[in-house]
Amino acid sequence: MxxxxxxxxxxxxxxxxxxxxxxxxxxxxxxxxxxxxxxxKRPAIERYAQPRGNILVDGRPVTGSRDSGQLLRYERTYANGPLYAPVTGFSSQTYGTSFVERAEDPVLAGTDPGLSAFPLWYDLTRGRPAGGNAATTVRAGVQLAAYAGLAGKRGAVAAVEPATGKILALVSSPSYDPAALSGTGSRVKAQWARLNTDPDRPMLNRALRETYPPGSTFKIVTAAAALDAGVVTDVAAPTETPDPYPLPGTRTLLPNAGTGCQDASMAEAVQWSCNTVMAKIGVRVGLRGMVEAAERFGFNRDGLRVPSWVSRSNFDTDMSQDQLALSAIGQFNTRATPLQMAMVAAAVANGGELKSPYLVDRTTQDDGSPVRRGDQRSLGRAMDPATALRMQELMVKVVEDGTGKNASIPGAVVGGKTGTAQHGVGNAGTPYAWFISWARAEGAPLPAVAVAVVVEDAAANRGDISGNLAAAPIARAVMEAALSAR
Structure with a gap:
């Protein structure tokens, strides 16, 4: 037994x-x-069992949480959702997250180990600390000026602080309200379908994710390349350029939108945006020199994050001479995000040094205790300091007595460059109106802001003057807001 x-x-x-x-x-x-x-369903239930941390602008939350009383308890809310959508993105119980909501999700959701001095304790108890906050670099007044300036027209604005890389405004228009996607059910699915089928693509972040032909605003890169390479040593010297200019190796004649460009100097070509002169200068710099210059400004750079990823701006590395001539004036296959062109203006304003743009200044615990600070870092030198000083003078002349007079601000030094980018089959599409600029208060040691504005549906004539009519007033309002915020 x-x-x-x-x-x-x-x-x-x-x-x-x-x-x-x-x-x-x-x-x-x-x-x-x-x-x-x-x-x-347990991870989802746990994720939404407590309020999410907030995204801050000027120290004030532009997001919140609402107790829905459902299984997935807390839904995201947004203050001025369409205004800040290109910054915050959305946080949806159905469709996930985007932009800062995605990039800083561990902090906002309370799962980042840095939110607690004893993260192992929360692992053992299967709990988590309260969601932390993400304080952005955006200034509310600058953001509002950009949003109001576009007034619902298709386009985008990016504004950065040249000395640090802080993004002061990031606007894409038309926009949408992220709160429409926050919950679950048929209503959210219907909103998602509506937004994704809207021909105006309101969920597209045009400031970060859309690339456009930059048109004549790219002439700033070409002029800087010519000065750095020694191709142009005297910006006031005649360039012996015919009007129109025969594109190398072809019978195609490149015209100018205005008059007075024949044999113009580079200074006059920037001031009055002469296609012929700048195309010829680009060819003289050569393919290798132009590619290297463009890449110093940030073109062809993969992996830029702010912390959301940014589309790659393009300058072709293999071209014929006629294609290079067109690329040197921002046409052919040259494409740039508005943020990239704001970086071009910022590099000029910052003495040639290009700072990496960033959107999150710091993350904190729920009580405000610091977790991490934003990383200010340099992307290298886009041009020689002497070249940057000369480019500042040329851009100031554009605003004082050139194609960009609508960007002038009393009591401030403003440099700018207009642009009209043709697109569509046979250039049949309505041109994109561009303006890039920077502004420094009189007596201030450094420029406070660099701005890029693009308006897709600008009904204006095809000359570079359309950038002055459609985009420069928006840039002026943004710069005024940035100067008054300091």
Whole structure:
């Protein structure tokens, strides 16, 4: 009898060991698979069981949380949602997150280890600290000026602080209200479908994700390349350029939108935006020199994050001479995001040094204790300091007595460059109106802001003057807001 009891005990022990092994298998080896199983609702329930941390502008929250009383308890709310959508993105219980909501999700959701001095304690108790906050570099007045300036027209504005890279405004128009996507159910699905089928693409962040032909605003890059390479040593010297200019190796004649460009100097070509002169200068710099200059300004750079990813701006590295001539005036395959062109203006304003743009100044715990600060870093030198000084003078002349007079601000030094970018089959599309600029208060040691504005549906004539009519007034309003905010 004792033998049978012993064997029964062995068998029970074996069952216990098998149970422990199975528990270990489920909890350790297969836990990730079970956790990722779509049928497992516990991660989602836990994620939305407490309020999400906030995104701050000027120290004030532009987001919030609402108790829905549903299984997924807390839904995201937004103050002035369309105004800040290109900054915040959305946080949806159905469709996930985007932009700062995605980039800083661990802090906002309360899962970042930096939110607690004892993160292991929360692992053991299966809890988590309150969601932290993400304080942005955006200035409310600058953002509002950009948004009001576009007034619903398709386009974008990017404004940065040249000396630091802080993004002061990031606007894409038309916009949308991220709150429409916050919850679950048929209403949210209907809003998602509507936004994604809207021909105006309101969910597209044009400031970061859309690339446009930069048109004549790219002439700033070409002029800087010519000065750095020694191709132009005297900006006031005639360039012996005919009007129109025959594109090298072709019978195609490149015209100017205005008059007075024949044999114009580079200074006059920037001031009055002469296509012929700048195309010829680009050819003289050469393909290698132009590519290197463009890349110093940030073109062809992959992996730029602010912290959301930014589309790659393009300057072709393999072109014929006629294609290079067109690329040197911002046409052919040259394409740039508005943020990239704001970086071009910022590099000029900052003495040639290009700062990496960034959008999150710091992240904090719920009580304001710091977690991480934004990383100010240099992307290198876009041009020689002497070249930057000369480019500042040329850009100031554009605003004082050139194609960019509408950007002038009393009591401030303003440099700018207009642009009209042709597009569409046979250039049949309405031109994009561009303006890039920077502003420094009189007596201030450094420029306070660099701005890029693009208006897609600018009904203006094809000359560079359309940038002055459609985009320069928006840039002026943004610069005025930035100067008054200091």
């Amino acid at each position: 004792i033998r049978y009891i012993r064997w029964c005990g062995y068998f029970c022990a074996l069952l216990l060991v098998a149970l422990l092994v199975n528990i270990a298998r489920v909890q350790v080896w297969e836990s990730a698979a079970y956790g990722a199983n779509p049928a497992n």
